[in-house]
Amino acid sequence: MISDPTAALGSALRLHVATQHLPVSDIVETRILLETWAAARAKPDAPELDLAATLLGEMDAVERVAWTADDFLALDIRFHLALADAAGNAVVSAMMGSLRESIQGYTARFTANLPDWDATASRLQAEHREILAAIRNDDGARAATLVAAHIEGYYREGGVGRPAEG
Numbered sequence: 368m369i370s371d372p373t374a375a376l377g378s379a380l381r382l383h384v385a386t387q388h389l390p391v392s393d394i395v396e397t398r399i400l401l402e403t404w405a406a407a408r409a410k411p412d413a414p415e416l417d418l419a420a421t422l423l424g425e426m427d428a429v430e431r432v433a434w435t436a437d438d439f440l441a442l443d444i445r446f447h448l449a450l451a452d453a454a455g456n457a458v459v460s461a462m463m464g465s466l467r468e469s470i471q472g473y474t475a476r477f478t479a480n481l482p483d484w485d486a487t488a489s490r491l492q493a494e495h496r497e498i499l500a501a502i503r504n505d506d507g508a509r510a511a512t513l514v515a516a517h518i519e520g521y522y523r524e525g526g527v528g529r530p531a532e533g
């Protein structure tokens with residue numbers, strides 16, 4: 368018997384994902400599917416939201432000391448995983464976890480296309496704060512709309528020559 372089915376599922380999905388070159392547009396669509404669902408259902412008092420808030424503070428610190436975009440994006444994906452965890456669905460959490468490296472990969476590659484990283488980072492942070500505030504205010508519909516716009520906006524800005532579908 369497997370004592371921790373979530374961990375086993377996570378490894379299986381990661382293995383599967385790692386063996387494929389996934390199209391960025393498919394990763395983005397799947398993120399939106401999972402993250403809007405999670406944002407709509409996250410409980411305003413979920414403990415994972417405290418971690419999400421802490422990560423926002425760390426991203427602000429990255430901006431101030433001018434660490435690299437990669438440092439920022441490593442925290443950014445952890446913020447999104449924390450929000451997904453706040454929905455309390457172990458399978459959705461495992462699926463998001465399995466996409467972690469793929470997401471970090473494309474978001475880091477896109478920085479080469481951005482004219483002004485600091486401006487982008489400030490905008491992403493403002494959007495993160497709005498998403499978190501909507502969940503805290505128990506406005507799941509708004510949180511879901513905001514998180515979709517956040518993911519699509521970065522995809523449009525950084526994915527030069529890759530028009531977003533839909």
Ligand SMILES: [Zn+2]
Nearest residue numbers: 443447491495
């Ligand atoms: Zn983000």
